[in-house]
Amino acid sequence: MPDLFDLPFEDDRGDTEARREPQRTVAEPRKPLTVTQLTIRVRDLLESEFAEIWVEGELSNCRTWNTGHLYFTLKDAHSQIKGVIFRSAMRYLKFRPEDGLKVVARGRVSVYEPKGEYQIVCEYLEPQGYGALQLAFEQLKTRLQDEGLFDQARKRPLPALPRKIGIVTSLDGAAIRDILKVLRRRHGRAHVVIRAARVQGEGASVEIARALKALGGVPGVDVIILGRGGGSIEDLWCFNEELVARAIALCPVPVMTAVGHETDFTIADFVADFRAPTPSAAAELVIAATTEFTTRIDRLSDRLRGAVRSRVQALARRVHVLTARPAFAGVPGRFATRGRHVAESTHALAHAMRGVMLTRERRLQLIQRRLDTCDFGRRLGAVRTRLATADGRLQAAAGRRVHHADMRVRESIGRLESLSPLAVLGRGYAVCWNAERTAVLRDAAASTPGDRVRVTLSRGELECEVRETHPPGTNREA
Amino acid sequence: MSTPSIKDFEAAIAELDGIVKKLEEGDLPLEQSLALYERGVQLSRFCHARLEDAERRIEILTERGELKTAPPSLSADDPDR
Numbered sequence: 041m042p043d044l045f046d047l048p049f050e051d052d053r054g055d056t057e058a059r060r061e062p063q064r065t066v067a068e069p070r071k072p073l074t075v076t077q078l079t080i081r082v083r084d085l086l087e088s089e090f091a092e093i094w095v096e097g098e099l100s101n102c103r104t105w106n107t108g109h110l111y112f113t114l115k116d117a118h119s120q121i122k123g124v125i126f127r128s129a130m131r132y133l134k135f136r137p138e139d140g141l142k143v144v145a146r147g148r149v150s151v152y153e154p155k156g157e158y159q160i161v162c163e164y165l166e167p168q169g170y171g172a173l174q175l176a177f178e179q180l181k182t183r184l185q186d187e188g189l190f191d192q193a194r195k196r197p198l199p200a201l202p203r204k205i206g207i208v209t210s211l212d213g214a215a216i217r218d219i220l221k222v223l224r225r226r227h228g229r230a231h232v233v234i235r236a237a238r239v240q241g242e243g244a245s246v247e248i249a250r251a252l253k254a255l256g257g258v259p260g261v262d263v264i265i266l267g268r269g270g271g272s273i274e275d276l277w278c279f280n281e282e283l284v285a286r287a288i289a290l291c292p293v294p295v296m297t298a299v300g301h302e303t304d305f306t307i308a309d310f311v312a313d314f315r316a317p318t319p320s321a322a323a324e325l326v327i328a329a330t331t332e333f334t335t336r337i338d339r340l341s342d343r344l345r346g347a348v349r350s351r352v353q354a355l356a357r358r359v360h361v362l363t364a365r366p367a368f369a370g371v372p373g374r375f376a377t378r379g380r381h382v383a384e385s386t387h388a389l390a391h392a393m394r395g396v397m398l399t400r401e402r403r404l405q406l407i408q409r410r411l412d413t414c415d416f417g418r419r420l421g422a423v424r425t426r427l428a429t430a431d432g433r434l435q436a437a438a439g440r441r442v443h444h445a446d447m448r449v450r451e452s453i454g455r456l457e458s459l460s461p462l463a464v465l466g467r468g469y470a471v472c473w474n475a476e477r478t479a480v481l482r483d484a485a486a487s488t489p490g491d492r493v494r495v496t497l498s499r500g501e502l503e504c505e506v507r508e509t510h511p512p513g514t515n516r517e518a
Numbered sequence: 519m520s521t522p523s524i525k526d527f528e529a530a531i532a533e534l535d536g537i538v539k540k541l542e543e544g545d546l547p548l549e550q551s552l553a554l555y556e557r558g559v560q561l562s563r564f565c566h567a568r569l570e571d572a573e574r575r576i577e578i579l580t581e582r583g584e585l586k587t588a589p590p591s592l593s594a595d596d597p598d599r
Contacts, residue, residue, distance in 0.1 A: 217592075
């Protein structure tokens, strides 16, 4: 190929057949060629001689024009040649030509007539000593990383309760079946919206990008799984394309990638908000939060019931304690009965509440089981309406019973407290006991000076010594 | 206690959490306890409803932007079972 650089503009004549013809023409003074004519002949000559050549060199002055064509210079230590790749051919390049890259180019030599420059028109470029795909991957990765597309700060959290789960994948692949299987198993009610897209081959990246955009715009879709099963690097290539990376970055809802291999990361994985190793794992991750919330709510509901139950039981104990006080012993029987009644109704209240809740739960479970086995939206709607009505009635009934029982308990407790002999002490009365605190003193004659007595006040007790006794009729002041 | 005050799921859970804790501390008068319980039941029902709200449905978004029910081959029950 060295004669490539010797060819058209040297003036030594007559070396080759190809050169002789134009020179003979020039020798005719009366028939000068126009510049254009000459140029066209030079072009024809070069194009026929170098219709398909391979040339290696280093890229420099790479510049993409508005038209989409890429212009560059290919050089080695001593020479250089201008080159162009037209947009139509650019599309098939897996990597992005950059200054400094060593490449092998395939193309033809031609002439750019307006400037009289020869150049190589490339149909194909290949990075030297590097797989084109590998290079493309590294290039795009670096570029997007520099743009900040992989930043952790950009990652959005998964929604706790996605209203609808979007899926972008092929309808023919294993991925869609795997995802749906997991969703069915783990969360029977998942609402799924699928947008089919080819996930390998030419044009797949365009379809994926369009699918992401379309799904992202569907109201209620709160997360999108983008995935496919495993495959060769060529099969997975669309997930390494810029178009897909950008579509993920622009997607209004979090995107979770699930591309085949456990080990290989694609560019899409780097940009995505989450990366799952397989489509099944993606489905698990998406509904994990939902499961977690369900558990949390169930636990809170249990604790709620437990807390109220123990509160009621504590009140029952208090009533019991009140009725058992020694001071209560002399209270007429009907109050004791009343106390028992209170204790019983408190117990009944707790029991009733438990019963009502159990019934309601069983009923819900029953209905739920029926709902789970029933697949048709229409029937579901009807059952749900009935459920709502039944639930409402149950709730109201429970509420009424609880309220009624509550009123009774509070009334009784209030009355009990006002009847307690101890309450009288609050008004300034005191109770005087014998020293052993076994009997209340009612008669001064029962004591003699020097006796010890105890006096119960509203708050606390006094231990006293009797100094004088004044039986009735012997009033000291009289 | 009306429904509009229950705006969103997270808030509902947080409130329910608070109610349960208050009740568990156990120092409240019975009346207040029961009022809280009622509210708690309401919240827990709201949360459950929200969880169960989603219908099991599989749809396909077509090229034309329409939502169609997925073919039985996709929406059918697990063939492995």
